[in-house]
Amino acid sequence: MDEYQKAAEMIAGSKAVAAFSGAGISAESGIPTFRDPGGLWDQFDPDEVATSGGLLKAVMRKPELIRSFFLQTVEIFEQAQPNPGHVALQVLEEMSLLKTVITQNIDNLHQEAGCTRVLEVHGNLFRGRCLNCGRKQALNKRELLARVKKFFADESGFELGGLLGIMPNCPHCRGLSRPDVVMFGEAVQQMPEAFAAAESCDLMLVLGTSGVVYPAAAIPYQARENRAQIIEINPTDNYYGSISEVYISAPSGQALPKLVDLVKDLL
Numbered sequence: 001m002d003e004y005q006k007a008a009e010m011i012a013g014s015k016a017v018a019a020f021s022g023a024g025i026s027a028e029s030g031i032p033t034f035r036d037p038g039g040l041w042d043q044f045d046p047d048e049v050a051t052s053g054g055l056l057k058a059v060m061r062k063p064e065l066i067r068s069f070f071l072q073t074v075e076i077f078e079q080a081q082p083n084p085g086h087v088a089l090q091v092l093e094e095m096s097l098l099k100t101v102i103t104q105n106i107d108n109l110h111q112e113a114g115c116t117r118v119l120e121v122h123g124n125l126f127r128g129r130c131l132n133c134g135r136k137q138a139l140n141k142r143e144l145l146a147r148v149k150k151f152f153a154d155e156s157g158f159e160l161g162g163l164l165g166i167m168p169n170c171p172h173c174r175g176l177s178r179p180d181v182v183m184f185g186e187a188v189q190q191m192p193e194a195f196a197a198a199e200s201c202d203l204m205l206v207l208g209t210s211g212v213v214y215p216a217a218a219i220p221y222q223a224r225e226n227r228a229q230i231i232e233i234n235p236t237d238n239y240y241g242s243i244s245e246v247y248i249s250a251p252s253g254q255a256l257p258k259l260v261d262l263v264k265d266l267l
């Protein structure tokens with residue numbers, strides 16, 4: 001039996017599937033995996049642009065670098081759409097098989113594909129978090145990207161204060177807000193919920209993650225500990241080889257739609 005058939009039978013026989021996704025599934029939507037060669041970290045030092053302290057310093061010392069980083073990032077997110085892998089997960093949710101998506105991605109693409117229960121351990125770029133009261137607010141992606149673009153359009157420079165003004169103020173206390181993403185060195189989010197989802201699933205799809213960013217990378221091991229079966233889909237490597245029953249060496253956007261079709265034939 002080939003790996004696809006085996007995986008489809010496991011999914012069809014499962015009561016609660018959880019998906020654990022990483023940068024690979026976003027890369028298929030055109031969002032580069034920042035860590036890989038050719039990614040943004042080849043051009044920009046993450047210590048400068050992906051820590052809040054570094055970012056503030058870089059804004060003052062190297063405004064042109066920051067401008068270039070933001071403009072490139074905006075372009076990437078403007079063009080990124082959910083891919084067939086994201087869509088296949090939504091279909092699995094609609095079939096009442098998939099219960100939860102746990103993602104390390106911050107791009108909102110699982111939600112844009114229609115998945116309704118998404119845990120985001122590294123936050124969401126299109127959500128604001130109030131620096132004063134801590135409350136969160138969902139932001140309109142197009143509007144936010146347009147504001148960033150407009151802000152950096154002027155080549156003659158920008159004011160640090162203006163940068164903070166890109167984010168809408170908190171609707172509750174009018175405080176300044178920041179994007180609700182986990183920057184390097186900051187605490188991960190929703191981990192208790194993610195571990196609970198890992199413990200209550202009987203099958204976990206591990207998608208496009210190299211399993212190196214802890215603590216999130218421990219989530220599949222937690223699922224395995226609680227006797228969930230593991231299917232890993234990744235064109236690069238079988239990173240979770242020690243715990244996966246099935247490994248499919250393909251991008252999620254190819255493998256998942258094929259699996260969904262096979263599962264439909266079985267039900």
Ligand SMILES: [Zn+2]
Pocket residue numbers: 130131132133134135170171172173174175
């Ligand atoms: Zn507030």
